[in-house]
Amino acid sequence: MTSRGTPNQRAGSARGSFQRRLLLIFGVQLVLVLLAYLMGYYNVAPAGAVLLLIVIVSALAWLAVQRVWRPISALARLVDNWDGGQGSLDALLQSDRFSRRADADVAALTRGFHTFASRIAGYNERERNFTRDASHELRSPLTVIKMSTDMLADEASLSEFGQRSVQRIRRATREMEALVEALLILAREADNGQGEQVFVVNDVLRDELVDAREMLHGHPIELQFEEPATFALHGSPRVFAVLCWQLIRHASQYTGQGTVLVTVLPGAVSVTASAGADHDPAEPGQQGFEYAIARRISERFAWSLQLQVHGGNRYVAEIRFPQPLPVSA
Known part of the structure; x- marks a missing residue:
């Protein structure tokens, strides 16, 4: 056989x-x-x-x-x-x-x-399940915390220490919301076009700086905004706001105290900070978690991001957009 x-x-x-x-x-x-x-x-x-x-x-x-x-x-x-x-x-x-x-x-x-x-x-199925579950399971408790802190802040009998604690919880909740939003943006494989529209960069930055000042309240950081140029973008304004907030956080942690300046340039946005005289700035190579998220978002949406440190204490991060639009768009 x-x-x-x-x-x-x-x-x-x-x-x-x-x-x-x-x-x-x-x-x-x-x-x-x-x-x-x-x-x-x-x-x-x-x-x-x-x-x-x-x-x-x-x-x-x-x-x-x-x-x-x-x-x-x-x-x-x-x-x-x-x-x-x-x-x-x-x-x-x-x-x-x-x-x-x-x-x-x-x-x-x-x-x-x-x-x-x-x-x-x-992998695609697990990604969809993760982003759907994470979006619901993380945002829901954050919403409950925000509502609870708002109700606590309205309590007349709350002590001054309690008021400060409520404000810290509120700021931490806002930071957590921004972080969750950034991580969900990076976790999604095919959502590059989610919420895309034509928006004016200057308007989004003004609104974002209002929230950023509230989240940085209590820190020796002053946020300033200059807009010698104005332009629009076609994309997600939420993604753009999250990217800028991560750079502001990174600049604030780098300088420790002083002024963080956000400037709208032709086709670009820069975040500049200078370390205080009595503050030892972070090493340029130690770019931190915030900058890592900003870098990944910029790479994801093809927005050029560069970080430079001049003179050992002047921080400059610049985002360049390949296809800026006139405001009339």
Whole structure:
């Protein structure tokens, strides 16, 4: 009783059959064309018949190559039409047809892509579940905390110490909201266009600085705003506000005390801070968590972000936007 071999052995024996089939097709074509040439050379057949025979042989070789190439074309169409979801993998689940009809290399490529695509589809599903659950489970308690602090702040019998504590809780809640928003923006894979609109940069910054001053209340930091230029952007104003807030936080932590200046320049926004005379600024290489988030957001939306430290104590972060719009837009 003879053994047919294991699947791996059968795959190994079939490996390379694609090249062998192509070699056979072109070898037969070469032999037939050579025979047709000899028939014409020795006047066995007229020149018109020889030319017709060469055309027929070439056409048959082309059809044979197309038949051999068909499984690769089918796989290329599946890859091109794949949208990243699990549902579009149903066609690849029938990858056995490639094993029966195609070279073992093509079948191995099909199975490998199916495994890879399944992992990507699972990752996308986990991402959607995480962002949906995190958005609800983190924002809901923050909303409760905000409502509770607002009610506590209205209590007439609350002591001065209690009022200060309520204000600290309120500021911490606002910072937590901004952080959650930034992390959710970075966690989403395909939400680059979420909430996109045309907005005026200056207007968004004015509103953001109002909240930033409240969150920095109690710190020896003065926020200033200058707008020698005005321009608009097409994008998410919330993403832009989160990015600027992270840079303001980073500049405030770098300088410790003093002035943080936010300036609107033509097609750019800069955040500048100078460390106080009695404050030892952070090392330029120690860019911190806030700057890391700002950097990832800027890379995500193709906004150029540069950080420079001049003279050892002057912090300058600048965001440049590749396609600024006039305010009239």
